[in-house]
Amino acid sequence: MNLSELYQEIILDHAKRPLNRGILENPTVTVPADNPTCGDEVTLQLRVAEDRIEDVRFTGQGCAICMASTSMMTRAIKGKPTAEAGALFRQVHDAIHGHGEMPKGEIAALAGVREFPQRVKCALLSWEALREALGLRKGDPPHVVTTEGE
Amino acid sequence: MHPLRPLGAEIRHEFPVLDQLVHGKPLVYLDNAATTQKPLRVIEALSHFYERDNSNVHRGLHELSNRATAQYEGARERAARYLGAESARTIVFTRGTTEAINLVANSWGARFIGPGDVILLTEMEHHSNIVPWQLLAERSGARIEWTPVLGDEGLLDMDALRQALARKPRLFSFVHISNSLGVINPAAELCALARAQGVTTLVDAAQSAGHLPVNVRELGCDFLAFSGHKLCGPTGIGVLYGRPGLLDTMPPWQGGGEMIARAGYDRTTFKEAPHRFEAGTPDIAGAIGLGVALDYVDELGRARIFDHDTALARAAYERLRAIPGIRLLGPREARAGLVSFALGAAHAHDVVTLANEEGVALRGGHHCTQPLMRKLGLTSSARASFYFYNTHAEVDRLVETVAQIEKFFSK
Numbered sequence: 001m002n003l004s005e006l007y008q009e010i011i012l013d014h015a016k017r018p019l020n021r022g023i024l025e026n027p028t029v030t031v032p033a034d035n036p037t038c039g040d041e042v043t044l045q046l047r048v049a050e051d052r053i054e055d056v057r058f059t060g061q062g063c064a065i066c067m068a069s070t071s072m073m074t075r076a077i078k079g080k081p082t083a084e085a086g087a088l089f090r091q092v093h094d095a096i097h098g099h100g101e102m103p104k105g106e107i108a109a110l111a112g113v114r115e116f117p118q119r120v121k122c123a124l125l126s127w128e129a130l131r132e133a134l135g136l137r138k139g140d141p142p143h144v145v146t147t148e149g150e
Numbered sequence: 151m152h153p154l155r156p157l158g159a160e161i162r163h164e165f166p167v168l169d170q171l172v173h174g175k176p177l178v179y180l181d182n183a184a185t186t187q188k189p190l191r192v193i194e195a196l197s198h199f200y201e202r203d204n205s206n207v208h209r210g211l212h213e214l215s216n217r218a219t220a221q222y223e224g225a226r227e228r229a230a231r232y233l234g235a236e237s238a239r240t241i242v243f244t245r246g247t248t249e250a251i252n253l254v255a256n257s258w259g260a261r262f263i264g265p266g267d268v269i270l271l272t273e274m275e276h277h278s279n280i281v282p283w284q285l286l287a288e289r290s291g292a293r294i295e296w297t298p299v300l301g302d303e304g305l306l307d308m309d310a311l312r313q314a315l316a317r318k319p320r321l322f323s324f325v326h327i328s329n330s331l332g333v334i335n336p337a338a339e340l341c342a343l344a345r346a347q348g349v350t351t352l353v354d355a356a357q358s359a360g361h362l363p364v365n366v367r368e369l370g371c372d373f374l375a376f377s378g379h380k381l382c383g384p385t386g387i388g389v390l391y392g393r394p395g396l397l398d399t400m401p402p403w404q405g406g407g408e409m410i411a412r413a414g415y416d417r418t419t420f421k422e423a424p425h426r427f428e429a430g431t432p433d434i435a436g437a438i439g440l441g442v443a444l445d446y447v448d449e450l451g452r453a454r455i456f457d458h459d460t461a462l463a464r465a466a467y468e469r470l471r472a473i474p475g476i477r478l479l480g481p482r483e484a485r486a487g488l489v490s491f492a493l494g495a496a497h498a499h500d501v502v503t504l505a506n507e508e509g510v511a512l513r514g515g516h517h518c519t520q521p522l523m524r525k526l527g528l529t530s531s532a533r534a535s536f537y538f539y540n541t542h543a544e545v546d547r548l549v550e551t552v553a554q555i556e557k558f559f560s561k
Contacts, residue, residue, distance in 0.1 A: 003507050007500075012559070038499055039516050039529030061529055063497035064559070122499060 006112040006119070007064065014106075015064035018071035020078065024057035033129035035121050040066045044074075044129040051082050063122050065113060070126035072107050077130065086134050089127050096120055155450060157458045157538040164189045165539055175509030178544045183329050183357060183488050183535035184513055185379045188443075192382055195442040199435045207434055208408060208425075222434050225441030226424070229389050232444045233374065234365035240397065242390040242424040243437050247356040248278040250375035250390035251323070253427060254352060255282035257403040258373075258396075262350070265291030268319035270349070272297040272311075272335075273525060274304055274328045277518040279354045283323065295319060302526065303481045304331035311340070315347045322349050323373075326364070327357035330517040330533065331480035332463065332488045334358075341370040356380055360447055360537075361487060362456040366391050378436065383443035387436030390427075397423030404429040455538045459487025462536040462545055469549045473556050479531055488535035490517070493552070496559035498530040504558065505532075508551045 027045035034041045040062030047055045056074045061067070073092075077085040088103060095102040095111065097120070102108040113123045155161065162168050165187045170177050179187060199221070205214035207222045226238045235241060244250040263269070269283045273296050287294055295314055298307040315322065322344045326337050337353050344351045352373040355364055360381025366374050373396070377388040392400075402409060402420050406429035411419040420426045447455065466489045470476055475494030493501060502514035513533045516523045523529060534548050 003504065006503070007558070036520070037515065039520070039523065040499075041529060061497075063499035065499070066497075116503065119499070119503065 006116060008109045008112065010106050010109045011064060011068040011112075014068035014071040018058075018067050020057050020071065020074035021059065022057045023059065024055060027057075029133045031129040031133045033125055033132070035062070035066075035125050038063070038122065040122055040125050042066065042070055042126045042129055044070075044126055044133055046133050048082060053077050053080055053082060053085055058126065062125065063119075065110075065119050065122040066125050069110055069123045072110070073126050073130060076103075076105075076107060082134055085130065086136055089131050089134070089136070092127055093124060093131075096123055154454070157450065157454060158541045159543075161450075162539050162541075164191070166190060166193075168539060172509040172511070173507050178508075178510040178547045180534040180536065180540065180544065180548060181511045181513050182537040182540075183380070183517075183533065185385065186360065186382050186537050187539065188384070189382055189446055191446055192384065192439050192443050196384060196435050196439045199438050204435075206431055218434055221438045221441075222432070225437040228441040228444050232448065233359075233389075233391055234367050235391055236367070236394050239422070239424060240366075240391050240394055242392065242397065242427045243432055244375075244388045244390050245386050245433070246377035246379070246388035247354060247375045248282075248377075250373075250388055251279055251352065251354065252282045253390055253403055254373055254375075255286045257400040257427070258350075259286040259290065260403075261399065261401055263290045263292045263320055267292040268295050268317065269293070270295050270297065270314050270319040270322040272306055272324050273299045274306075274331055274333060274519065274522050275323075275325055276329055276354065276356070277520070278356075279323055279325060279352075280521070292320070297324075299331075299333075299522070299525070302477070302479055304328065304333050304479065304522075304526075305481060306333075306335060306340075312343060315343055315349055318347055319349055321352065323352035323354065325354040325357070327361065327486045328480070328519075329357050329488070329535075330490050330519040330522060330531065332485040332490065333480055334362075334484060334486050337369050337371070345370060357486065357488075360455070361452070361459055363452045366393075372396055378440040378443060381443055381447050383440040384433075384436045387433045387440045389440075392423065397427070400427075402426050402429070406430040408432070450538060456487070458538050459536045459540075460485065462540055462542065463487045463489050463534075465542060466534055466536075466545045466548055469545070470552060473549075473553050475556065475560070476552075479526065487537070488533060490531045490533040491552075492528055492531045493556055493559070495556055498532040500559065501532040501552070501555050504555045505551050508547070508554075510547060510551050512548075 024045035028048045030045045032043045042060035045057045094100050102111045113119045167187050203217045205218040207219045226241045229241045230238045297311045341351045351371045353371045355376040359376035372393045374391040379385040409426050409429040411421050477492045479490040498514035502512045505512045515530045
């Protein structure tokens with residue numbers, strides 16, 4: 001195993017200076033999420049209008065993996081249609097669980113947690129909050145294991 | 151009398167698990183507050199039982215059953231001696247501290263706790279000494295009061311405690327040594343204060359029973375609970391001590407074989423304590439292993455173990471203080487053999503993950519003291535906890551590793 005793969009520069013940068021941290025004015029949805037076994041806490045706020053995520057903020061604290069993942073997630077979904085954000089959730093969720101590829105770009109840096117089973121929850125906490133914020137139920141629609149790129 | 155045996159490096163060969171590499175580096179096991187390692191003597195006692203004596207206890211008339219019963223009840227005698235208890239009848243075998251506290255909450259609680267009664271706890275309790283009382287409070291209409299802890303040192307607010315005891319709660323249940331702060335509560339003094347108000351006491355000795363001399367008659371407690379696996383014994387076995395006479399006033403909490411005097415279709419009568427509280431086939435091998443572990447710990451000497459562990463913790467505390475941005479929890483003086491800390495630059499999970507890469511086993515999280523962590527304004531901390539097989543060289547490895555981690559995250 002390789003620590004530098006888990007704690008890549010991009011992860012450390014996001015963890016130290018997370019984007020979109022703070023309180024959102026007029027959110028349409030607020031989802032508190034926590035990981036009681038380890039104490040990571042994230043509250044995710046979205047302002048959704050016409051099926052588009054106009055803005056996003058989060059508050060809370062957690063480990064470097066959790067903070068970096070949250071920061072990168074907020075950047076990726078800001079301004080995106082909710083359907084696109086939902087698809088991104090599913091791709092990241094499945095890829096971190098070992099099914100399919102991570103999305104291209106900085107989020108791919110999260111792939112390192114696959115080697116650290118106890119840290120998967122840290123990486124996915126805010127993504128699970130996003131799932132709930134978008135009103136997606138677990139496994140709805142069924143997880144698709146993509147074979148793209150194989 | 152056994153000659154005094156050396157602690158630290160020279161006793162490590164009796165613990166096979168310690169002799170291994172983790173990520174290519176010698177294992178530094180500093181998670182002893184979670185569970186301790188087992189000496190060969192305990193491991194061999196378990197296999198010896200299964201190889202030679204395995205049988206059920208109490209009912210059989212054959213040779214193996216007689217042997218198993220004699221050893222099982224012998225372990226109960228051993229546990230009574232270990233605690234300085236009046237007799238083996240005060241000792242109930244449980245799965246551990248958690249089950250012992252649940253037993254009291256369910257059995258004693260059913261008989262003695264009613265609507266409006268107060269159960270007094272402290273803010274530094276482990277979840278195992280919180281949740282059983284919350285469940286009891288919900289069932290019974292009782293209320294929980296919390297004795298505050300003061301600042302980062304986490305010492306009990308004795309004035310608040312005296313006032314709370316003067317309001318005559320039904321029970322005061324408290325931790326002897328805090329698993330997250332390393333505070334050593336003055337258990338004898340606390341029990342005396344409670345007794346003066348007619349308040350029943352329970353001492354959670356999970357972190358103390360294997361680390362310092364614990365004598366129930368000197369403490370003057372009504373109940374005391376500990377786990378075997380935190381003092382070199384197997385997992386799945388522990389002890390509830392109940393002051394003489396007290397256990398006899400309590401109803402059974404689980405029904406089954408082993409605990410009945412006479413069973414009928416309409417009515418069943420129960421054995422006397424402690425057997426009334428041990429329904430079903432118990433963890434026979436576990437109890438026997440526990441007895442061997444107690445002998446082992448006493449052979450080394452609990453006072454010596456305390457000196458050894460606390461010297462390591464003190465050294466770790468003083469040296470960790472030099473690391474920039476570190477916040478050390480618990481008292482500087484008179485701390486138990488553990489050190490909890492939070493780094494400004496790195497979350498406890500990141501600390502523990504990186505330490506693991508160096509072969510150093512730490513604990514990170516809320517240590518099952520979530521309300522306390524919240525009060526301290528932390529979601530988690532990292533913890534190094536020591537036992538008699540740990541060494542000053544391992545303290546060096548700990549301090550170097552934490553210093554490296556701090557640099558890694560603050561660059």
